Amino acid sequence: MSSTSGLVWFRRDLRLDDNPAWAAATSEHHQVTALFVVDPALLDRASSRRVVRLLSDVAALDAALSEHGGRLLVRVGDPRVVVPQEAGRLGVSAVHLNHDVTPYAAERDDAVRAALDSIAVEWVPEWGTLVHEPGHIQTKAGSLSQVFTPFFRVWERTPWTPWPTSGDALLTNDPGDALPKIEGDYPVLDGEVGEAALAGERGALARLDLAAARADTYDEDRNTPSLLGTSQLSIDLRFGTLSPRRVAQVVGESTAGRAALVRQLAWRDWYAHMLIATPTLVEQPMKPQYAAIQWRQDDKGFEAWKNGRTGYPFVDAGMRQLRETGWMHNRVRMVTASFLVKNLLIDWRRGERYFRHVLLDADVSQNVGNWQWVAGTGPDASPYNRVFNPILQSQRFDVNGDYIRRWVPELASLDASAIHEPWATGPLELAAAGIEIGVDYPEPIVDLAFSRGRVLEAYGAVKR
Numbered sequence: 210m211s212s213t214s215g216l217v218w219f220r221r222d223l224r225l226d227d228n229p230a231w232a233a234a235t236s237e238h239h240q241v242t243a244l245f246v247v248d249p250a251l252l253d254r255a256s257s258r259r260v261v262r263l264l265s266d267v268a269a270l271d272a273a274l275s276e277h278g279g280r281l282l283v284r285v286g287d288p289r290v291v292v293p294q295e296a297g298r299l300g301v302s303a304v305h306l307n308h309d310v311t312p313y314a315a316e317r318d319d320a321v322r323a324a325l326d327s328i329a330v331e332w333v334p335e336w337g338t339l340v341h342e343p344g345h346i347q348t349k350a351g352s353l354s355q356v357f358t359p360f361f362r363v364w365e366r367t368p369w370t371p372w373p374t375s376g377d378a379l380l381t382n383d384p385g386d387a388l389p390k391i392e393g394d395y396p397v398l399d400g401e402v403g404e405a406a407l408a409g410e411r412g413a414l415a416r417l418d419l420a421a422a423r424a425d426t427y428d429e430d431r432n433t434p435s436l437l438g439t440s441q442l443s444i445d446l447r448f449g450t451l452s453p454r455r456v457a458q459v460v461g462e463s464t465a466g467r468a469a470l471v472r473q474l475a476w477r478d479w480y481a482h483m484l485i486a487t488p489t490l491v492e493q494p495m496k497p498q499y500a501a502i503q504w505r506q507d508d509k510g511f512e513a514w515k516n517g518r519t520g521y522p523f524v525d526a527g528m529r530q531l532r533e534t535g536w537m538h539n540r541v542r543m544v545t546a547s548f549l550v551k552n553l554l555i556d557w558r559r560g561e562r563y564f565r566h567v568l569l570d571a572d573v574s575q576n577v578g579n580w581q582w583v584a585g586t587g588p589d590a591s592p593y594n595r596v597f598n599p600i601l602q603s604q605r606f607d608v609n610g611d612y613i614r615r616w617v618p619e620l621a622s623l624d625a626s627a628i629h630e631p632w633a634t635g636p637l638e639l640a641a642a643g644i645e646i647g648v649d650y651p652e653p654i655v656d657l658a659f660s661r662g663r664v665l666e667a668y669g670a671v672k673r
């Protein structure tokens with residue numbers, strides 16, 4: 210350890226466990242300042258629910274640092290100005306951080322790095338948000354695979370870099386600015402009770418225990434949105450209250466269910482590696498011919514989709530779950546996204562922006578990667594002519610209609626034979642359930658057969 214002081218800039222790594230930047234700083238310096246910068250530009254882009262979640266996790270990090278005798282220095286402002294300013298004021302020799310993969314973050318970090326260079330402060334980046342760092346998972350030809358399965362084969366047999374060990378640097382004690390106050394409760398998902406309903410790393414580790422305890426049945430239950438069948442750890446992974454390696458290590462691969470869950474973390478890595486390799490993915494289809502698709506504007510359709518009023522119960526259930534909780538089950542994300550792109554022929558980027566605003570786990574690399582997958586425009590994407598049928602998806606993955614009943618309560622009294630397509634139900638049955646289609650619940654906003662033909666035509670036109 211040198212007699213210098215260092216600064217750790219926390220961003221999407223709001224934890225001390227398996228945090229390479231924190232470990233490097235606390236072992237290399239005599240004194241360390243832990244910094245979090247509240248960037249108003251980013252707060253403006255997020256739903257208030259996600260801002261509450263972020264600020265609660267930041268406050269929890271501060272509490273965790275107190276146990277190590279220090280405080281988190283909070284500053285509100287543009288990190289391009291604040292980070293060099295604080296580095297200069299504190300006289301640190303280095304700024305430690307874990308990389309973020311979005312184009313916005315890359316641009317911001319380039320600016321901070323240049324400013325630090327000019328005052329002779331070292332910039333020390335690490336990889337703490339992915340299982341494997343970009344560039345390490347390559348095909349035999351030495352490049353990033355454009356197809357997931359070959360990527361996964363290399364991913365699963367590549368050894369991890371060693372776990373970082375933190376040192377015993379003295380922490381500084383200045384809490385800096387007060388965190389902004391935002392109305393709203395800390396968002397808690399189904400099944401999160403006790404410690405697992407707490408913010409920050411402590412809550413996250415308890416949520417990981419719950420997820421690991423049910424992981425044996427992950428492969429059987431993961432596609433049934435009425436069940437607590439998935440890990441629900443995406444929000445912790447997004448804010449970095451958990452490291453993906455800790456998730457993989459605790460879940461393990463001793464059963465098929467566990468291995469299937471860990472495999473999903475490879476998708477997460479893959480989409481992040483893809484975005485680093487091709488930052489234009491945020492705006493442009495990976496397959497350039499699709500840039501010419503003639504999307505429909507259809508503001509009315511977009512609003513109906515957003516508000517869960519398309520007349521397709523499974524789609525509406527998903528969109529209402531999203532609006533009411535900030536989270537949506539993966540199967541339903543696929544179906545709702547497909548409905549927007551394929552049945553309404555609305556540009557995937559519009560849907561991606563809405564999800565990005567409202568999802569608690571919103572992550573540009575994952576959101577863009579998955580939207581492009583659904584739209585058929587991305588790497589290793591769903592074929593363009595695969596159009597999910599929202600009724601068949603509903604009948605298959607919500608067999609009894611329990612998920613729909615929960616999120617679309619006006620249909621709750623319909624039985625399983627009627628709930629997936631209420632408009633096709635006989636008038637007597639509808640009357641007995643007290644439902645008038647078009648009054649209590651919308652008519653379908655688009656005909657499935659017609660919209661399937663329309664989207665195949667639109668995609669076909671640019672493929673020709």
Ligand SMILES: Cc1cc2nc3c(=O)[nH]c(=O)nc-3n(C[C@H](O)[C@H](O)[C@H](O)COP(=O)(O)OP(=O)(O)OC[C@H]3O[C@@H](n4cnc5c(N)ncnc54)[C@H](O)[C@@H]3O)c2cc1C
Binds near residue numbers: 431439473575577580
């Ligand atoms: C249109 C659309 C948009 C999406 N947007 C996001 C997003 O903004 N942020 C996000 O984290 N995920 C996104 N996903 C992926 C996936 O839906 C969520 O990661 C998952 O639903 C989170 O729930 P979970 O933690 O219970 O997942 P689990 O099934 O328990 O999986 C464990 C972890 O693996 C990762 N994972 C799972 N599925 C995927 C996937 N398809 N792609 C990449 N990683 C995956 C996640 O980190 C997840 O937490 C999106 C999917 C679709 C179809």
